[in-house]
Amino acid sequence: MNAIGLHINGVGAVSAAGWSSEELLRAVRDKVELPVTNCPRPGAERPWPCPVRTVPPAPPEKQVRHPRFRRVSAISRYAAAACLEALKDAGFDTPPPRLGILFVMMNGCVNYTGRFYQEVLDNPAQASPLIFPETVFNAPASHIAALLGADGAVTTIIGNSNAIMEALDMAAVWLSCGVCDHCLVVGAEECDWLSAEALTYYHEAHIATEGAGALLVSATGKGPSIQRIAGPLPFHSWKERGELIPQLALPASILIDDHNGIAKHDAAEAAAWSQLTFQARHSPKKLLGESMGASAALQLVLATLESRDQKTSVAVSMPGCNTAAYACVLG
Amino acid sequence: MKSTAEAPPPDQTEFAVRIREAKSRVPHSSVSPPPRFLFLVPDSNLQRIAITGAGIVSPLGIGWKANEASFEADRMAFRPVPPELFGVEGFVAKTAGIVDLPPKVPMPIKTCYADRGSVMLMLALREALAQSGRSTMEGIDAVIIGTSAGAMSLGETYFETAVSDPGRHRRQLSRAEHYQPQRQMNEIAAELGWRGPIIIVSNACASGANAIGWGVEMIRSGRAKRVLAGGYDALAKLVFAGFDSLKALAPSGIPRPFDAARDGLALGEGAAVMILEAEEVRQADALADVTGYATATDLHHLTQPDPLGNAAIRTMTQATLQSGLTPADIDYINSHGTGTPFNDVAEAQAIAAWAGEATSRIAVSSTKSAMGHLLGGAGAVEAVICLMALRGQWMPASLNVREVDPAVKFDLVRTFRRAKVEHALTNSFGFGGTNATLVMKRRSA
Numbered sequence: 001m002n003a004i005g006l007h008i009n010g011v012g013a014v015s016a017a018g019w020s021s022e023e024l025l026r027a028v029r030d031k032v033e034l035p036v037t038n039c040p041r042p043g044a045e046r047p048w049p050c051p052v053r054t055v056p057p058a059p060p061e062k063q064v065r066h067p068r069f070r071r072v073s074a075i076s077r078y079a080a081a082a083c084l085e086a087l088k089d090a091g092f093d094t095p096p097p098r099l100g101i102l103f104v105m106m107n108g109c110v111n112y113t114g115r116f117y118q119e120v121l122d123n124p125a126q127a128s129p130l131i132f133p134e135t136v137f138n139a140p141a142s143h144i145a146a147l148l149g150a151d152g153a154v155t156t157i158i159g160n161s162n163a164i165m166e167a168l169d170m171a172a173v174w175l176s177c178g179v180c181d182h183c184l185v186v187g188a189e190e191c192d193w194l195s196a197e198a199l200t201y202y203h204e205a206h207i208a209t210e211g212a213g214a215l216l217v218s219a220t221g222k223g224p225s226i227q228r229i230a231g232p233l234p235f236h237s238w239k240e241r242g243e244l245i246p247q248l249a250l251p252a253s254i255l256i257d258d259h260n261g262i263a264k265h266d267a268a269e270a271a272a273w274s275q276l277t278f279q280a281r282h283s284p285k286k287l288l289g290e291s292m293g294a295s296a297a298l299q300l301v302l303a304t305l306e307s308r309d310q311k312t313s314v315a316v317s318m319p320g321c322n323t324a325a326y327a328c329v330l331g
Numbered sequence: 332m333k334s335t336a337e338a339p340p341p342d343q344t345e346f347a348v349r350i351r352e353a354k355s356r357v358p359h360s361s362v363s364p365p366p367r368f369l370f371l372v373p374d375s376n377l378q379r380i381a382i383t384g385a386g387i388v389s390p391l392g393i394g395w396k397a398n399e400a401s402f403e404a405d406r407m408a409f410r411p412v413p414p415e416l417f418g419v420e421g422f423v424a425k426t427a428g429i430v431d432l433p434p435k436v437p438m439p440i441k442t443c444y445a446d447r448g449s450v451m452l453m454l455a456l457r458e459a460l461a462q463s464g465r466s467t468m469e470g471i472d473a474v475i476i477g478t479s480a481g482a483m484s485l486g487e488t489y490f491e492t493a494v495s496d497p498g499r500h501r502r503q504l505s506r507a508e509h510y511q512p513q514r515q516m517n518e519i520a521a522e523l524g525w526r527g528p529i530i531i532v533s534n535a536c537a538s539g540a541n542a543i544g545w546g547v548e549m550i551r552s553g554r555a556k557r558v559l560a561g562g563y564d565a566l567a568k569l570v571f572a573g574f575d576s577l578k579a580l581a582p583s584g585i586p587r588p589f590d591a592a593r594d595g596l597a598l599g600e601g602a603a604v605m606i607l608e609a610e611e612v613r614q615a616d617a618l619a620d621v622t623g624y625a626t627a628t629d630l631h632h633l634t635q636p637d638p639l640g641n642a643a644i645r646t647m648t649q650a651t652l653q654s655g656l657t658p659a660d661i662d663y664i665n666s667h668g669t670g671t672p673f674n675d676v677a678e679a680q681a682i683a684a685w686a687g688e689a690t691s692r693i694a695v696s697s698t699k700s701a702m703g704h705l706l707g708g709a710g711a712v713e714a715v716i717c718l719m720a721l722r723g724q725w726m727p728a729s730l731n732v733r734e735v736d737p738a739v740k741f742d743l744v745r746t747f748r749r750a751k752v753e754h755a756l757t758n759s760f761g762f763g764g765t766n767a768t769l770v771m772k773r774r775s776a
Contacts, residue, residue: 002554046497068633106511113569117490120572124421132573133634133762137479137533142763146630151642154628154765155541158481158531159513166530170545173552194493201504234526236517322508323517323529 002176003168008330009182009223010090010216011301012082016053016209016288019062019081021089024298025305028282036207039196042118052196053209053289068146071130073109074210075190076140078294082214083144083184090182090216090223095148100180102167103141103156104187106293109134111192140188153179162296162318163187165231165326168217175219187297188212199290205262209289213297215304224307224314224330231318231326242268245319248327249273252315254306256299259283260290269319279312296326303330378551381617382771384463384606386455386561387715390428390599390702394458399719402727405747407701409584409597417568422575426584427566428599428703439522443502444509446482448565451602451708453519455561460523463606463615468525470614471606472555474516475530475546477538477562479707479761481512484567533707535761536667537626538562539603540710540769544624546607556612561604562711570706571598577634579671586670586704587731588697589679589739596669599703603711605718619721622754623656623770625649634762635673640681643758646768647685654770656754658686661693661770663726663750664741665713665757668697669704678758679738686741696729696744710759714769717755721773725749 013020016034017027027034039052055078064080087095113135119127133139138156145154153174157167164187171183189195189210196208233244245268255278259266284298285291291298296318303314313331320326387394390408391401401408408428412419419425430451438445438453460466468474489506508514512531520529532542539562546560564570574580574596581587581595607621608614627649629642636643651658667678683690698716699705705712720726726748735743752773759767 002552041497043494044497048499113486114490116573117487117569118494120569121491121494124572124575127572127576129576129578132576135569135573136535136762138535138761138763138765139633141534142628142633142765145628145764149630151628151630153626154534154763155545155626156533158478158511158533159529163513163530166528169528169554170530173545173548173554176552177548179548194490197493198489198503198507201499201507232528234517234520234528236521322511322514 002172003226004229005225006168006172006217007221007223007225008215008304009218009221010086011304012085012089012214013211013298013301014055014078014081015211015298016055018056019058020085021301021305025302028284028287028302031287034287039193041193050196050200051207052191053207054191055210064147066147068143072143073112073134073190075109075188076143078210078212079103079140079144079186079188080147082212083186086184086214086216095150096182098152098181099148099150100152100171100174100183101141101145101150101154102171102183102185104164104167104293104297105137105156105158105189106161107189107195108137109139110195111190114192114194160320160323161292162320162326164296164300165318171217182216182218184214184216186212186214187294189292189294203262203265207289209291211291211294211298213294213301215300224304226328227331228329229326232324234324241319241325244325245269245272248317248319248325249276250315250327250329251276252329253279253312254310254314255281255317256303256314257281257283257317258285258319260285269317273317307331379610380547380550380621381608381610381613382605382619382621382718383608383613383615383617384459385618385715385718386458387603387712388430388451388455389601389712390430393454395719399723403747405728405730407730409703416566422572423582424575424580424584427597429566430600439518440509440515444485444505446484446515446565448478448482448563448602449515449519451565452563455602455604456519456523459604459606468520468523468559471525471557471559473528473549473558474520475532475542475558475560476516477532477542477707477711478512478564479533479535479538480564480567480570482510482515483569484565485510487568534765535763536704536706536709537759537761537765537767538707538710539712540714540757540759540767541626541765543605543711543714543769544626544767547621547624550607550609556609558607559604560607561602562708563602564600564705564707566598566600574598581670585731586700588668588670588700588729589675589736589743590732591734591736593670593672593675596671596699597703599705601705601708601712603708603715605715617774619718619774620772621769622772623650623654625653626765626767629764629766631764636677636760638677640677642764642766643678643681643760644685646766647756650756650768650770659689659692661754661756662752663720663755664693664695665717665755666695666697667758667760668699668729670699674760675736676738679736683740690740691742693741694726694744694750695741696727698727700730710767713757717757717771720752721755721771724752726752
């Protein structure tokens with residue numbers, strides 16, 4: 001796996017904890033209880049609870065002022081704020097030339113997609129041509145590229161909750177082939193009633209959330225590097241997943257795990273890592289909820305911050321949900 | 332890549348040295364500013380990448396032979412969208428390029444959750460594997476598949492079910508699960524005996540070309556020796572409605588790329604995959620080589636191309652440069668050629684600016700004129716058409732042209748043509764501004 005050696009030189013995050021990676025770290029360290037609301041649904045009320053933890057309103061300094069962002073979906077706003085923070089964190093006041101962008105998601109622009117499809121069902125002749133382009137999976141990546149003037153390689157990857165590991169692998173390929181000098185790897189997701197409801201079909205205790213985590217990666221730099229990777233461990237069933245997860249356990253000083261507080265889901269992962277001891281352990285999903293395509297990105301942001309702050313190694317457990325499991329160690 | 336402790340000084344890494352060399356070799360163009368983005372450049376040490384298998388499913392037919400026969404006959408594949416796919420009441424356009432799927436395709440996914448696109452992908456996969464002498468995907472290092480809509484029809488059913496009644500519904504969990512393209516591909520991979528990373532690229536209409544391109548770069552970087560790459564998309568109501576709302580679909584249902592009075596595109600569906608192998612591990616006969624790939628992002632607008640086609644100029648320049656070729660060496664271009672007023676004029680101008688004096692000698696056609704725009708599948712299907720042209724020594728036609736647009740300075744292929752094709756190039760441009768160019772070279776039989 002050639003993402004080993006990649007340096008994470010800057011990070012940024014938007015989450016239910018706030019519009020910065022610092023707020024995310026503080027919330028996770030202090031185990032802050034974040035507010036939960038019941039997700040509203042158009043039409044009739046649903047007869048079961050559908051809790052969500054949404055991102056709070058953006059502070060003025062985090063609002064992106066660019067013509068492309070006049071009517072973009074929330075996912076683009078979250079990703080833009082996270083990317084700008086990651087660039088600044090890496091010491092770039094302006095975006096560097098030869099910047100690649102890899103955007104990872106599972107659901108994408110679900111709000112506009114649902115809205116547009118409802119318009120189609122209501123009256124196809126009046127479906128809005130302004131909304132449709134925003135439903136396309138790579139619209140957010142295109143907006144970020146326009147914002148940053150990144151006119152080279154820009155790609156959107158759809159995948160499992162840990163697909164950011166595939167994106168990091170691709171970033172390493174790009175860097176080693178000379179496609180770019182630096183690469184922003186961002187995982188983002190937005191909440192809507194459809195995806196929040198879908199999550200409750202997996203387990204009624206799931207809480208959907210949203211946000212974005214961005215990593216500015218380069219071949220060299222002062223940021224922590226990816227030192228070890230376990231995976232991909234492909235699985236085709238939940239049973240296989242459980243059998244493979246023990247291979248994820250990598251020693252480190254701190255662990256950022258994938259626990260969401262639902263015992264049935266956490267059991268295999270808990271058993272896998274139980275043989276190892278850690279100075280500290282964080283479970284961001286217990287605090288935030290399930291952000292799907294953004295979840296592993298937020299874990300990696302936290303791991304980078306902890307590694308930098310504590311000057312130690314941090315393991316990240318990303319067992320995934322429907323294709324492959326990963327873990328990695330930053331240091 | 333090496334870890335920090337082992338790494339040489341930043342300006343002495345292999346990567347840094349290579350970039351310096353690349354910068355010194357990139358020519359400055361008079362038609363566009365020097366590219367800010369550099370890609371692999373001609374280098375005798377570059378890995379030779381062979382295509383050892385390819386599969387194609389398009390509205391013109393299932394498989395290489397059926398598609399070749401359709402091109403030979405200058406056949407078009409447009410017909411009314413059947414109600415069992417979706418209703419087109421209220422839309423301006425009523426037709427599309429539709430794949431006639433066999434009644435029963437063995438699929439690992441339960442019929443009600445197997446998206447049409449996945450079925451097409453499976454058929455293309457089986458053809459590609461058979462062509463490279465394989466019955467399974469064993470030995471493949473990575474799978475990269477492009478799609479712009481994934482299993483959209485399942486998402487539509489999920490939505491319609493959810494809005495019809497706020498209660499909980501049986502099958503919604505499976506619909507949500509199988510709506511995800513990586514899940515569909517994972518089940519196909521399991522059936523074909525393969526375990527490994529699955530990367531789903533979604534760069535709109537450039538997805539398939541990008542998937543093949545990233546496969547090439549994975550091999551060149553040493554990350555993989557053998558990659559299965561391609562793209563697919565099936566027709567879906569939401570997407571059809573989207574293009575209809577943008578007034579991008581030809582009201583007549585007949586796309587006329589590069590015609591002076593063209594009025595829009597027709598949608599289609601299909602899938603294509605290629606097996607790419609590093610030359611030193613190649614296990615089957617090579618059908619052709621992929622010699623160049625470049626991608627760039629057009630920042631002009633979310634859905635409209637830069638009128639001068641600057642991003643396309645960059646990708647064509649870089650891909651030919653990487654192949655060690657000049658524009659004059661390219662015999663045939665399978666253009667993006669959608670048939671929309673904006674796209675075709677921008678692409679025609681880009682080709683003229685890139686090729687200069689060689690423009691009039693380069694044969695160009697748009698196969699979207701025969702099968703429609705396959706969106707996430709287009710780049711992969713059109714790459715396989717280039718491969719077929721290299722193997723068969725022919726050029727497919729741009730159909731339905733009545734009066735050639737004055738922007739066209741190249742040799743527009745208007746009927747099927749037997750011709751020498753040594754090097755072929757294909758362009759793919761997508762929503763969001765993703766541009767991709769692939770260059771392929773013939774291998775002698």
